[in-house]
Amino acid sequence: MASLWRKAKLALCYSVPRSMVDDDRFPQLSERVSHVSLLSQPNDAASAWMSRSSSRKRDFEKTCSICLATMKPGEGHAIFTAECSHSFHFHCITSKVKQGNQICPVCRAKWKEIPSESPDLDPRGGRSRVFPADIPMQNNAMMTVVRRLPSSPRNSSRHVIPLFHAAEPAVFDDDEPLGRTEASQKVNSDANGNLAKIIGIRAYPEFSSVPRTKYCNEFTVLINLKAAVTNTTQKSGEDQGLQSVSRMPRTPVDLVTVLDISGSMAGTKLALLKRAMGFVIHNMSSNDRLSVVTFSSTARRLFPLCRMSESGRQQALLAVNSLVANGGTNIAEGLRKGAKVMEERREKNPVASLILLSDGQDTYTVNGSGGNQIAPIDQLLLPLSIQDSKRSGLQIPVHTFGFGADHDSFLMHSISENSGGTFSFIETEGAIQDAFAQCIGGLLSVVVQEVLVEIECIHPSSYIQSVKAGGYSSQMMGNGRLGVIDIGDLYADEERDFLVQLNLPIESSGNHTSLLKVKCFFKDALTKESFAMEGEEVIIGRPDSSTGQEEGSILVDRQRNRLRAAEAMSLARAAAENGSLGDAISVLENCREMLVRTISAKSQDRLCVSLDAELKEMQERMASRHVYEASGRAYVLSGLSSHSWQRATARGDSTDSSSLIQAYQTPSMVEMLNRSQATLMSSPGQRLVRPGWQLNALKPR
Structure with a gap:
């Protein structure tokens, strides 16, 4: 009898349609209902218990069975009701479905149709009939990542952690096999038999x-x-x-993005990050492979290196949209896991790179904020020295992005410099997609x-x-x-x-x-x-x-000016870190005066003009210790990174120095920026681009 009561309690916690009880596909439900029928004449105690259970059942139906949060209309959360009649938060159930599970977490019924965040396709490739009413859909294909922010301040601080994450393997050798390379052509010769110049x-x-x-x-x-x-x-x-550039067969890429989803990323930051990742996903080809690693207090690989085919894109978009922000900032663990994905892959595309984004200080491993202890950074980068060519010590570059005023620019710059990558300073939230677009515009165009x-x-x-x-x-x-x-x-x-x-x-x-x-x-x-x-x-x-x-x-004079300016930036930063902002400003001013007297400046060379504008911007960002800590340090370091590698980086929010950024831009970067801004312009209410991003590349010659 005790066993029957336990089964009755279990059965009374579910709302099961009669059609499902009679269905041969759900024998376990028929068994439960048959046991309940034995209790059709309960005693008084049983009646009281069943009354209380009914009340609990009504409360149960008002909560999401995955995150246990309330499900009331108007709270800014989409609600998905399955064919078995059970309801869940839309973002909670999609985080479960993306793991390939099509079974209701409550009644274990197998669904014929599963929730999809794409307005056109579900992960199986068919039409999706699930369109939550309170989620705004976009016409652009890239906007399949849903970006609905909570409208209730009461829930804005609540961080719901998606459950049912698949366990990670001990070795990350589960990368998807490489695709067939596009038109692998031999290098051509001209009419005289000379090698065509690459x-x-x-x-x-x-x-x-x-x-x-x-x-x-x-x-x-x-x-x-x-x-x-x-x-x-x-x-x-x-x-x-x-x-x-667009029509050329290009080299496939392996890309791992290591993304900060700590508590400070909650709200608009996380929504904009999802939008930026959606842009990256949709601009990779079926021969490119992507893996996403996230970190907060710990790090987790969302999915292995997968080709960005139609199904791969859907999987990646669902995984990115399931992200929620909570916890601390463990940059070291995130970077280690990203390096592990690269190091243990079975197959390798010719080009490989990591993208690391963080908006805060590492609260677990690395000493930060302008310190001189870089030994922990060297330990972080040790796994990235992957021996996959005839040359020893070949490293995979890590392109780092410092997001906002609170990130550790010293740490992010050191990671990029030690690995051969670039450091970008994203000062305003709305510029994150453009910063990513410029970076991948280069990565997707490697020719030698x-x-x-x-x-x-x-x-x-x-x-x-x-x-x-x-x-x-x-x-x-x-x-x-x-x-x-x-x-x-x-x-x-x-x-x-x-x-x-x-x-x-x-x-x-x-x-x-x-x-x-x-x-x-x-x-x-x-x-x-x-x-x-x-x-x-x-x-x-x-x-x-x-x-x-x-x-x-x-031509020689302009490059000498570039090196002089970079040296002045380095000396000014050293003086600022030692507490002497006055000396730092004087170093920059002396360099500007010297540039004015050069022959390239007298001929109104555009590179020289933009160098002067950048040095002036740095002087303004050293006006006080507060300004320098908030943006000056990151602005200087991103400039040093750009000049050091002669490669475009995103920096600050200044229109005065934007032309200098364009000096290192390539046509493929400009093309990707055009795509990014066209996407933003086509999205109502999403025009969050800073004016400093210009579309035309400024060539140094």
Whole structure:
């Protein structure tokens, strides 16, 4: 009898339609109802118990069986009622369904139709008939991630943790197999059989001629590399612009995003992050693979590396939309788990990268906020030194994004610098999608990898004194006769400029001097073929006497100004961290005065003008200790990151210095930014873009 009572209690907690009891698919329900029928004549105690159970049942029906929160209309939460008549919060049940479970968590009934957040498709590929009335749907396909914020202040601080997460495997070797690479083509040759140029190499001496009797101790030569958008199969003179970038077969990418979902991300921040991730997901191809890792007090992998096919996109969108914000900020654990996904994958796409976003200080592992203890950071990055090429120590770059005024810019910048990635400062919430768009616009356009530049002296009496390579590793060998710069990957149409200083000897005879020859070794990212290309020799004229004061090359001068500005930023930051904001401002002011006197500034060179605007912006962000802590430090570090790698980063919220950001933009970045802003403009009430983002790339030449 006790067993029957237990079964009666269980049965009375459910609301079961009669049609389901008679259905052969639910024998367990028929069994429960048959046991209840034995209690059709209960005694008084049983009647009282059943009355109380009925009351509890009514209260039960007003709560979500997953999160146990109330389900009242008008609270800003969509309610999903299943075909078995049980109701749940829409976001709660989708977080369960995305794991592949189609069984009601209450009555265990198997559903024929499951809730989907896409207005067009459900995860099985068919039409979805579930459209919650209080969730605004968007016409744009990217807007399948629902962004309904709680309207009740009473619930704004309540963080509901989705249940039923699938257990993570011990080893992350469950990545989806690679897709078939698009049109893997051999590198073409022109009519004369010459190798079609994938990289262009040029060298510009500081002066085109120097008297033969003059000795120069620091003669400067500019080495310029530019990755081609297309090969020479294009018609002569054809515009290598945005359309060419879009139509080119490109290299597939493995991308892991490590996202902060701590309590400080609740509300608008998390909604905008979901929107930005929706944009990323919809702009990856079926050959690209994505994995999402989230962290708060702990870290969790939402799903393994999956190809962004139609079904993969749906899975990714459902996973991202299930995110809720709570807990602390454990950046170290999130980064370790992201590195684990990359390190233990069975198959590898040619291009791999991590994106790390956080809006707060690490509260668990790493000392932050301008400290000098970077040993923990080195330990974090140790798993990222993945040996997947012939070169040892090849790292996977981590592109970090500091979100808001409270993030640890020192930590985020250090992580990016140590891994070869960039650091972006997202000052305003509405700029997050554009920042992601610019980043993936580059990642999805890698054309060459493992780029090495070799600089060799030709004249027997000359030797290299220094190589100004920014953040790129360089070394000199053979008593300065040979220099090597390790560049790594280049995006389509991306440029790199390096200044080489060497001695210019006296020429006893002849009317010219051969100084340098430059070689470039690289691997085509799409075909994986290795190549070596040699540029033209650097030759300068050596007349008997000077014909007058020759003005130096403006191309060399502008790059010298870039390096001077970057050095001034570094010195100013050091002074600010030591507590002397006055000295920091003076360093920046002195650099601005020096830039004004250069030949590139006198010719109104746009790079020089934008450098001056950026230095001025930094001065303003050092007006007080409060301003510097809130935004100045992050602004300076993002600028240093951009100049160090000669790659575009998002920084601050200033229209004055936006042109400098464009100086390193590539056509693919601009195209992706255009897509992002077109998406935002087509979404009513979502125009949250800061005015500093401009759409036209400003080319340095």
